[in-house]
Amino acid sequence: MTKTRIIYHPVPFIVRQPLTPVTINTVLPSHIRKVIGIKVVHSVGVQSMTTAAYLPVIGYLSLEFNNKQYHFGHLDVPFDNRAEASDAYHDAAIDIMAGSLLTGNYENKVFTGIEYQKADGTITDKWSNYIVTIYLKALSDD
């Protein structure tokens, strides 16, 4: 008999251009049975482009579970470099089909001017790739 327990599963993705949406398409581990919380955080990179400690929105994330059968919704992704940054999870209750896809799109909303990406599509040295991580608080039976 297997016991269900809570795990924290990160799904990091990298943003390499300011104007190109990032497609998220990954298979969740088969031992994940249910997602009970979701948190999206900026991991590293944006601090190289700003002196601000807090930007309320650096991008929008749309997430779908179970091979696009369940649309979780749209999430604002903040950049929060402050010590008191919130670490709370969005509550969720999503039963996960074994081996199903986590899909979605991320659209960057900051540093989109011509000084970061030229008209020919090349990025300038003012732009820094950055990483955003989706944390899934999940029930696992591994």
Add this chain to the structure above:
Amino acid sequence: MIQGYRFQKVSLRISKSGQRVYFNAESHKDFSMLKGIALSVGYDGALFGSTFGFRVDEKKVLDESHEAHLLVFGNDVPPNNRMLFFEKPIPIHSAKLEGIYTDSALQSLLGNISYSPGGGVIAATDVNVKKTYVSGKDIVSYGNAVVDNVPVYNAPINIGLGNSSMTMPSTGASPSAPAPVYYPYDVKITMFLSR
């Protein structure tokens, strides 16, 4: 007299950029539940991009790519605000507790050009430099921990300065200089046990 709870601590020292430090310990025999975990890091500049994986009795609780800054308390954040409390406490009976801290693990991925031009999901194998908690051959023993020398940065860049030269770690394609981090610094792991 034994109290109803205990904070079991493990200390690690990070000596250089990109270092991975592994520890294992046994939970205190008089306590049966692990209710939470938190870190404190000696230098704030080291927080972003560093990761901490944790498992109990060889069952993963936190992936190796779990960011350390989500677990860290300090002068401005009291421990009970940042400690990760497990909603379902993890049963422990002299359990094997293992952790692996990787300095600057995510910075090294910023310059990775193998992803599609716009970006995309980072494979777990890219973050988890080694998929096992059992360290490799190039191990240096350090106190109660084991230090695993895994190069995180790309090849060094040599900068000619007249007759001398200076070697700097490369941060890949990241155009801006990373925030300075001073080594060594200490990481303390606090585990909240209860009876």
